Amino acid sequence: MTRSLLFYAAALLFPLPLVAILNTQLTDAARVRMVISLGLIAYCWWLAAILLSVRPTWLDRWVGLPQIYALHGSLGIAALVVAYLHIDNNYAHNMLARDVGNWAFYLSLGVAAYSILFMSGWLADRLLLVARIKRGLERLLDHRIAVWLHRLNLVAVALIAVHVHLIVQINRHLVFMIAFDLVTLAVLGVYAWKKWIAPDSFLTGTVRENRALNASTRQVAIALDEPSSRIRPGDFFFLRFETDGIPRERHPFSLTGDDQGLATFTIRQIGDFTRAVPQVPVGTRSRLEGPFGRFDGILKETPAQIPLVFIGMGAGVAPLLSLAAGYAGDRAITLLWSVHRDDDAYYRSLIEDFENANPDRFDAHIQVGRFTRDRLAALLSAEQIGKAQFVVVGPAQAVLAAQRHLRRLGVSHRRIHHERLTM
Amino acid sequence: MRGRRKFGVLVGVLAVVFAVLTSINIGQARSVRPAERGPIAAHSAASGSGAPASASRSSGTPGGGGVLIVYFSRSGSHYGGRNFKVGNTAHVAQFIHQRVGGDLYQIVPAVPYPEDYDQTVEQARKEQEDGVHPKIAGEQPDTDRYSTIFLGYPIWWGEQPMIVQTFMQDHNLNGKTVIPFTTDEGSGWGNSLDVLKQYYPQARILDGFEKRGNDVADDLDGTQRQVNDWLEGLGY
Structure with missing residues (x-):
């Protein structure tokens, strides 16, 4: 909680240095300075959103990638609101400055509307109609186009920088302009470093195995060139295969095991990237951005006597098996796995192995169809409902439903940790 | 590597x-060269007694004594592609005059601003950056005769147009009651109240009237009511 507050506070206060410099330089009336500052705050929040988009792993370990993405999106929306107030209460004599600023605003507005629908799960995870529209449109626009459209925000930021340089009342203040340019170039430099230079230092490996678990799911094992001690149970990577026939963008997948030298992924084939995975031959070079994930950190902070309950839906069981591999034997674990059809329970024997190895401390239930509240009430003990830490992973709507059921059974939201497979 | x-x-x-x-x-x-501010004349720099005659029905004004309504307003093409026969600030000046009476004086530049709005904006920017005070056409009123001056102007580049600042430079209104009114397109008063104080640190500056120019043009009756309410609040 404290971490989240600090994280949000840091992002909200990100504009403060530039706003302070501007206000010490401007001699305008307070109202004028306030309206100009609104524009600067919006700009800085867009810059902060760009910084968050590089998803630094250290920040992920601190607050988690879902929080980073949530703040990234929230800052983008908040910046739009503040920018609107700036536009509505200001008057630019310079027509070009005004037009360039307006282009940036409307471009950001369009990208935000598009991103809320396609890039985030804010609406699609909660509204069935929106989810259907999204799925329909995704057949026309593949993920790569969605990502490039989202990057139009960079064009909007560049337009705003030009807008500021065109405003005579602002560009006459040299100290501010130097600070403004420094901050802008620093942020764009970090972004360029992330996209262009950082991939050279990502983990690399070779596909050792690529096999079908059933008709729609595959298991891909990548032997890392060097084992990584940073890999923790329940982590995930952004994966890219260096071969033709599959999109080159990196996509996130959870580890299924806890081996620090062999990264194993369970990949359900539902998108343009994942449908091309069967074409990836053994021996393909791979690049792995990460590891990301907070499950291990949370469980480490949990006292040993507290029971753990893992609830997985479909391929969401993958990180839970990774956690099971890391914690079975040391902790009392209950694994609940719901699958769509019986042949989707492709890890049944692996789970039975966990049960046989830890008969007193590992308990698993596999069922066809989602867990209802009544079913969860029957499967969970009073101790688990009152004390256990819950980890829930699966498709977004299933996770939200499971969270709802658990809360209604009396599980505090602070004890429910989740990962929604939206991205 | x-x-x-x-x-x-x-x-x-x-x-x-x-x-x-x-x-x-x-x-x-x-x-950018900052403009110097402040009245040059030690007294009101009347270059004549050219205040236009107008009906006077004021009685018991807050400032006491005579009232002069001075304004600068630009007609023709305007912000947003609109065209006005009478400028927005001129409308407000008329409304004040109808309520307060006194004398009405319009600041008219010796060299008119361009018809084209964008060219006017550019000229205004240069005037402000270079600290140019354009000349005013005709005779100016003797402001010594008045204790209360209503001063009206649009906001250009965040403050009074330099032609208005020419008037302010020519007339020392320190010690008088100065009541500003303005029309703008979203900047509010901008820095104009600070500029006013810089010119006249010893003037008694009362709460002014501010409204968006296009809103004035779109609702003249409503604007007049607002002007009357504001004046009533000042004691007129």
Whole structure:
């Protein structure tokens, strides 16, 4: 909680240095300075959103990638609101400055509307109609186009920088302009470093195995060139295969095991990237951005006597098996796995192995169809409902439903940790 | 090694862009010359008694004594592609005059501003940056005769147009009651109240009237009611 507050506070206060410099330089009336500052705050929040988009792993370990993405999106929306107030209460004599600023605003507005629908799960995870529209449109626009459209925000930021340089009342203040340019170039430099230079230092490996678990799911094992001690149970990577026939963008997948030298992924084939995975031959070079994930950190902070309950839906069981591999034997674990059809329970024997190895401390239930509240009430003990830490992973709507059921059974939201497979 | 080379290229590109931007910034900062502010004349610089005659029905004004309504207003093409036969500030000046009476004086530049709005904006910017005070056409009123001056202007580049500042430079209104009114397009008063105080630190400046220019044109009756309410609040 404290971490989240600090994280949000840091992002909200990100504009403060530039706003302070501007206000010490401007001699305008307070109202004028306030309206100009609104524009600067919006700009800085867009810059902060760009910084968050590089998803630094250290920040992920601190607050988690879902929080980073949530703040990234929230800052983008908040910046739009503040920018609107700036536009509505200001008057630019310079027509070009005004037009360039307006282009940036409307471009950001369009990208935000598009991103809320396609890039985030804010609406699609909660509204069935929106989810259907999204799925329909995704057949026309593949993920790569969605990502490039989202990057139009960079064009909007560049337009705003030009807008500021065109405003005579602002560009006459040299100290501010130097600070403004420094901050802008620093942020764009970090972004360029992330996209262009950082991939050279990502983990690399070779596909050792690529096999079908059933008709729609595959298991891909990548032997890392060097084992990584940073890999923790329940982590995930952004994966890219260096071969033709599959999109080159990196996509996130959870580890299924806890081996620090062999990264194993369970990949359900539902998108343009994942449908091309069967074409990836053994021996393909791979690049792995990460590891990301907070499950291990949370469980480490949990006292040993507290029971753990893992609830997985479909391929969401993958990180839970990774956690099971890391914690079975040391902790009392209950694994609940719901699958769509019986042949989707492709890890049944692996789970039975966990049960046989830890008969007193590992308990698993596999069922066809989602867990209802009544079913969860029957499967969970009073101790688990009152004390256990819950980890829930699966498709977004299933996770939200499971969270709802658990809360209604009396599980505090602070004890429910989740990962929604939206991205 | 490859990463180090890429890093060097990135830092180099950023440094070059920063250097270019900084040189542009320095050039822009140097091109600006702050205007000096304050009335030149020790007394009201009336160049004659040319205050236009107008009906006077004021009685018991807050400032006492005579009332002069001075304004500058531009007609023709305006912000947002609109065209006005009577400027927005002129409308407000008329409403004040109808309520308060006194004398009405319009500031008219010796060399008219361009018909084209964008050209006017550009000229206004240059005037302000260079501290140019354009000449006023005709005779100006003797402000010594008045204790209360209503001063009306649009907001150009965040403050009074320089033609209005010419009037302010020519007339020392320190010690008088000055009541500003303005029309703008979203900037509010801008810095104009601060500018007013810089010119007349000893004047008694009362709460003014401010409204968006296009809103004035779109609702003249409503504007007049607002002007009357404001004046009533001032005691007129």
